[in-house]
Amino acid sequence: MASKPLALQQGDTVGIVTLGSPLAAETINARVAYLRSMGLNVILGRYVYAENGYLAGTDQERAKDLMAMFANPNVRLILPSRGGVGVAGILPYLDYDYIRRNPKIISGYSDITVLLNVLAQFSDIVTLHSLLLIDFKPETPPYNFERFFNATSSIIVPRSINNPPGKPLIGRVPGIVSGPIVGGNLTSLVGSLGTPFEIDTRGKVLFLEEVHEPVNTVYRYVEQLKLAGKFRDCRGIIMGECTGCTEAYGQTYDDLIDDFIVPLGKPLITNLASGHGLYKAAIPIGALANLNAANGTIALLEPAVRY
Structure with a gap:
């Protein structure tokens, strides 16, 4: 069973880092102010405002910022400012044994996906596919904050990963399986293939x-993941949204699922809202879950945090 970080409480300290692409200083500052308005203390990484073309500082600088947050005993939550590109570049410079001994809540999606899975795999800690700093703003749907703070602050189990009302999960291939949840953004995961950090x-x-x-x-x-054996090896599949994806040659994302995912024969649930869409379910990467594709439910068998 993976190690769990301490639960987040009112007044705890959040460490902000920029691990991939840069984010404008005014946006960072506005989101930090919103976090503070929610009753959280905030500290910023040394290179959080850095800009090096399409990267926020060098790979070593971004990795150093992340390790500093894991080393800071006051930091309870590590919140990357955004994803973008470049997160894979920091992976060779992280101390995975140190992170294993000092687990912290770390949340994100998009290009942060690769880091979430690598930390679950190499440091054996539960990470969270959920909000980034850019999501802490007044117009964010309450559902997103509810899911985020429920996952980071509560140890009650069992619980379910649910979409907001009116957006049901859809069971497409029946079956019931259990195992740790892994994954996230498809592009980022494919980029890890053939490296020491592949999913x-x-x-x-x-x-x-x-x-x-x-x-x-x-x-x-999808075909690249299939050829790499990633669908063969998994027990079940959850296909989330393809936000803003366009048709090609008259084929839709749903057609792709029907033609290439359903025939794999693995228990399959679709339509989960987490990641780039408006609604963002909180998915603990590395935590045990039960996928029941007969009735379209995903139940967590352990919490993401501990007291």
């Missing part, structure tokens, strides 16, 4: 989501 789906429940790609490109990535 391990053996005995896992695999979750995938994507954004702003034509369906034929999504097919290319």
